[in-house]
Amino acid sequence: xxxxxxxxxxxxxxxxxxxxxxxxxxxxxxxxxxxxxxxxxxxxxxxxxxxxxxxxxxxxxxxxxxxxxxxxxxxxxxxxxxxxxxxxxxxxxxxxxxxxxxxxxxxxxxxxxxxxxxxxxxxxxxxxxxxxxxxxxxxxxxxxxxxxxxxxxxxxxxxxxxxxxxxxxxxxxxxxxxxxxxxxxxxxxxxxxxxxxxxxxxxxxxxxxxxxxxxxxxxxxxxxxxxxxxxxxxxxxxxxxxxxxxxxxxxxxxxxxxxxxxxxxxxxxxxxxxxxxxxxxxxxxxxxxxxxxxxxxxxxxxxxx
Amino acid sequence: xxxxxxxxxxxxxxxxxxxxxxxxxxxxxxxxxxxxxxxxxxxxxxxxxxxxxxxxxxxxxxxxxxxxxxxxxxxxxxxxxxxxxxxxxxxxxxxxxxxxxxxxxxxxxxxxxxxxxxxxxxxxxxxxxxxxxxxxxxxxxxxxxxxxxxxxxxxxxxxxxxxxxxxxxxxxxxxxxxxxxxxxxxxxxxxxxxxxxxxxxxxxxxxxxxxxxxxxxxxxxxxxxxxxxxxxxxxxxxxxxxxxxxxxxxxxxxxxxxxxxxxxxxxxxxxxxxxxxxxxxxxxxxxxxxxxxxxxxxxxxxxxxxxxxxxxxxxxxxxxxxxxxxxxxxxxxxxxxxxxxxxxxxxxxxxxxxxxxxxxxxxxxxxxxxxxxxxxxxxxxxxxxxxxxxxxxxxxxxxxxxxxxxxxxxxxxxxxxxxxxxxxxxxxxxxxxxxxxxxxxxxxxxxxxxxxxxxxxxxxxxxxxxxxxxxxxxxxxxxxxxxxxxxxxxxxxxxxxxxxxxxxxxxxxxxxxxxxxxxxxxxxxxxxxxxxxxxxxx
Ligand SMILES: Nc1ncnc2c1ncn2[C@@H]1O[C@H](COP(=O)(O)OP(=O)(O)OP(=O)(O)O)[C@@H](O)[C@H]1O
Ligand SMILES: [Mg+2]
Numbered sequence: 001x002x003x004x005x006x007x008x009x010x011x012x013x014x015x016x017x018x019x020x021x022x023x024x025x026x027x028x029x030x031x032x033x034x035x036x037x038x039x040x041x042x043x044x045x046x047x048x049x050x051x052x053x054x055x056x057x058x059x060x061x062x063x064x065x066x067x068x069x070x071x072x073x074x075x076x077x078x079x080x081x082x083x084x085x086x087x088x089x090x091x092x093x094x095x096x097x098x099x100x101x102x103x104x105x106x107x108x109x110x111x112x113x114x115x116x117x118x119x120x121x122x123x124x125x126x127x128x129x130x131x132x133x134x135x136x137x138x139x140x141x142x143x144x145x146x147x148x149x150x151x152x153x154x155x156x157x158x159x160x161x162x163x164x165x166x167x168x169x170x171x172x173x174x175x176x177x178x179x180x181x182x183x184x185x186x187x188x189x190x191x192x193x194x195x196x197x198x199x200x201x202x203x204x205x206x207x208x209x210x211x212x213x214x215x216x217x218x219x220x221x222x223x224x225x226x227x228x229x230x231x232x233x234x235x236x237x238x239x240x241x242x243x244x245x246x247x248x249x250x251x252x253x254x255x256x257x258x259x260x261x262x263x264x265x266x267x268x269x270x271x272x273x274x275x276x277x278x279x280x281x282x283x284x285x286x287x288x289x290x291x292x293x294x295x296x297x298x299x300x301x302x303x304x305x
Numbered sequence: 306x307x308x309x310x311x312x313x314x315x316x317x318x319x320x321x322x323x324x325x326x327x328x329x330x331x332x333x334x335x336x337x338x339x340x341x342x343x344x345x346x347x348x349x350x351x352x353x354x355x356x357x358x359x360x361x362x363x364x365x366x367x368x369x370x371x372x373x374x375x376x377x378x379x380x381x382x383x384x385x386x387x388x389x390x391x392x393x394x395x396x397x398x399x400x401x402x403x404x405x406x407x408x409x410x411x412x413x414x415x416x417x418x419x420x421x422x423x424x425x426x427x428x429x430x431x432x433x434x435x436x437x438x439x440x441x442x443x444x445x446x447x448x449x450x451x452x453x454x455x456x457x458x459x460x461x462x463x464x465x466x467x468x469x470x471x472x473x474x475x476x477x478x479x480x481x482x483x484x485x486x487x488x489x490x491x492x493x494x495x496x497x498x499x500x501x502x503x504x505x506x507x508x509x510x511x512x513x514x515x516x517x518x519x520x521x522x523x524x525x526x527x528x529x530x531x532x533x534x535x536x537x538x539x540x541x542x543x544x545x546x547x548x549x550x551x552x553x554x555x556x557x558x559x560x561x562x563x564x565x566x567x568x569x570x571x572x573x574x575x576x577x578x579x580x581x582x583x584x585x586x587x588x589x590x591x592x593x594x595x596x597x598x599x600x601x602x603x604x605x606x607x608x609x610x611x612x613x614x615x616x617x618x619x620x621x622x623x624x625x626x627x628x629x630x631x632x633x634x635x636x637x638x639x640x641x642x643x644x645x646x647x648x649x650x651x652x653x654x655x656x657x658x659x660x661x662x663x664x665x666x667x668x669x670x671x672x673x674x675x676x677x678x679x680x681x682x683x684x685x686x687x688x689x690x691x692x693x694x695x696x697x698x699x700x701x702x703x704x705x706x707x708x709x710x711x712x713x714x715x716x717x718x719x720x721x722x723x724x725x726x727x728x729x730x731x732x733x734x735x736x737x738x739x740x741x742x743x744x745x746x747x748x749x750x751x752x753x754x755x756x757x758x759x760x761x762x763x764x765x766x767x768x769x770x771x772x773x774x775x776x777x778x779x780x781x782x783x784x785x786x787x788x789x790x791x792x793x794x795x796x797x798x799x800x801x802x803x804x805x806x807x808x809x810x811x812x813x814x815x816x817x818x819x820x821x822x823x824x825x826x827x828x829x830x831x832x833x834x835x836x837x838x839x840x841x842x843x
Binding site: 015017049052053054055056073074077078081082083084086087088090092093097098100102104106107117143154176219 | 308311314315318319320322323325326417418420422425426427428429430431478569570571572574578599
């Protein structure tokens with residue numbers, strides 16, 4: 001059993017009367033890469049700021065490396081590297097200066113890795129920060145975070161301003177961290193990015209965690225996506241138990257797309273067989289499929305099932 | 306405590322570098338003020354008794370006492386005593402105009418734009434930003450005080466000694482600490498830089514007004530104003546230490562309060578609450594001018610309230626000002642009632658002439674602030690989405706500029722009317738309405754010309770817009786010190802302040818009126834055309 005790096009227990013956060021987080025609990029184990037997903041305004045950044053000890057939780061407990069996130073931030077922060085989604089810098093300092101400063105603030109120094117990263121991200125450290133583009137400002141935070149040898153990396157939409165090439169470089173760097181056994185919390189709206197890098201995900205919506213677990217497992221538990229073409233019309237399908245979201249692609253109802261519960265598969269197959277199958281494609285849901293359900297309003301009912 | 310300030314030193318270094326230019330410009334200005342004040346007064350006193358007597362007499366007039374502070378009552382005056390009497394209030398205000406925005410920028414400013422979030426995620430204490438700002442305050446104030454001390458030693462005015470010079474320098478340092486830590490506290494209380502700055506400037510103005518009123522009438526009450534404390538030191542005579550201790554204790558308490566708040570609050574939050582926004586736009590919010598009203602109305606209300614208070618307070622002291630018998634009882638035997646009334650009125654009018662420049666400067670600041678928002682909103686990218694819509698550049702800049710002119714006019718008018726109404730309520734011999742007319746005819750064109758100059762600068766060279774404050778500040782300072790330092794008669798004529806110097810004693814001359822109105826129109830056009838050709842968001 002791996003030790004837990006971040007542990008959130010029933011976190012609640014109110015801004016005045018507004019309840020931004022209602023009930024957030026999850027654990028990030030050592031060596032895990034955890035994707036943190038949810039629609040806009042769900043409370044991802046709020047949760048991350050609580051983990052970083054910048055916001056005070058209203059109720060619940062947060063520990064990072066076994067320490068209280070608010071009280072013991074002095075112990076926690078030197079081991080953390082953080083990249084915010086919007087990066088703002090001292091306009092009169094150069095990028096290189098700021099990167100060095102950020103490293104020193106955590107007791108590190110400009111190192112070989114820093115130079116390598118500057119090269120890989122094609123970053124010019126000599127310009128004044130006021131002249132950097134959004135992506136270049138982001139690179140400052142990225143390079144400072146990745147060239148620090150931390151135990152925990154927290155990324156809040158780290159690639160929102162990067163071009164695809166730099167985004168790929170970033171993903172490769174995160175995979176390296178994963179191989180090195182580091183723990184990573186990654187909040188992102190780019191699902192392919194999460195799918196490629198994360199072992200587990202936590203989905204949050206309206207301030208509550210509505211799903212969490214191993215990505216493979218979740219895909220396994222979720223319904224299969226079925227596309228089928230038959231010779232005769234397939235109208236019976238609508239009445240078969242375990243068939244959901246049925247739509248017909250052709251007017252004569254010979255082409256159907258639906259999602260199927262795994263434990264009802266044999267019954268569904270029997271029903272299909274009576275219409276004689278011409279073509280059949282069954283695929284596990286992509287993260288995107290999973291996501292659309294959770295993001296939309298029907299997420300509530302789906303989660304309740 | 307130490308834990309919460311982790312790595313404040315690194316932040317200090319970054320901030321010092323970030324603010325280097327700003328602070329150096331201010332330091333140069335401040336030191337030049339000290340040097341020229343000392344040199345001028347020393348020259349006046351060296352020239353012999355007549356020059357010095359004139360200056361002392363001038364300073365004892367109510368208008369001067371209101372402007373610079375009450376002159377200490379001693380049997381023989383020397384350059385040093387007068388220097389302190391003239392410079393203390395004035396320097397504290399100038400310094401506050403440098404220190405307060407600096408402190409707010411270093412703390413709330415960095416928090417508001419998100420820099421602090423990234424920094425705080427590193428091993429940086431919760432109050433490190435406040436501490437770093439305070440250290441910067443100490444450091445730059447120390448440099449300033451050392452330069453003051455050296456300048457005073459170098460000029461070596463008649464009546465100075467090492468103790469007095471040192472005390473003056475230390476007092477100015479402590480004044481910085483008081484207003485700096487006050488700004489630090491406001492930056493923690495408010496959850497945005499605008500409110501924090503507004504609160505700071507309002508307090509500064511209140512401190513000035515309180516000491517102004519009390520210096521005229523009840524000098525023991527001057528203790529109520531933090532600026533007044535430093536007058537009470539009586540430099541080069543009594544050299545009291547109590548007020549300095551008071552200032553020091555007060556700044557430590559203010560700083561402590563700021564730290565206490567910073568220790569316990571959420572990033573991005575303040576203590577003062579913020580209301581909820583509305584779900585849909587008001588029906589009138591459908592044009593660029595309406596947008597400016599929506600975003601700037603808080604500022605405008607603040608200015609209007611400020612103008613009413615300022616005008617009201619200045620008006621309320623006119624009764625005391627226009628009492629020649631109080632200043633010099635011998636007149637009772639020399640003059641008949643009618644002559645006394647006339648003399649009183651002359652006193653009031655010359656007092657008003659002195660303060661006319663300040664009224665104009667306040668109105669111009671209000672207006673130019675809005676004109677400069679055009680550049681500011683561009684830089685922050687607020688206007689990007691509007692440029693992409695139907696309104697043209699001309700529409701956008703005209704909207705900002707007309708608002709700027711309108712706000713200037715409004716602030717001046719409200720201030721003058723408040724001045725006139727309260728003034729006539731307290732004067733035994735009310736001023737005829739024609740003087741209000743003169744104030745308007747002199748003040749409005751000056752306000753318009755100044756604001757239009759700001760507009761032209763933003764339109765043509767947005768990066769140089771800071772120069773506007775230098776130009777206006779220099780104009781105002783020369784005008785204020787004009788009589789005292791016996792500058793050449795037309796020394797102040799490089800700005801409209803010089804042109805309206807005699808209003809309302811005399812009506813504004815036609816030529817200057819024409820010059821100001823025509824240049825206002827031309828500058829406005831230049832500003833709008835210039836903005837059309839600008840690279841935006843630079
Ligand atoms: N300081 C604050 N005061 C009041 N409400 C806040 C504050 N900060 C965040 N909120 C609210 O809390 C909710 C969660 O915000 P948060 O920034 O955590 O969302 P998010 O999941 O990161 O969204 P996004 O994907 O857009 O980044 C939002 O409804 C937001 O309006
Ligand atoms: Mg967010």
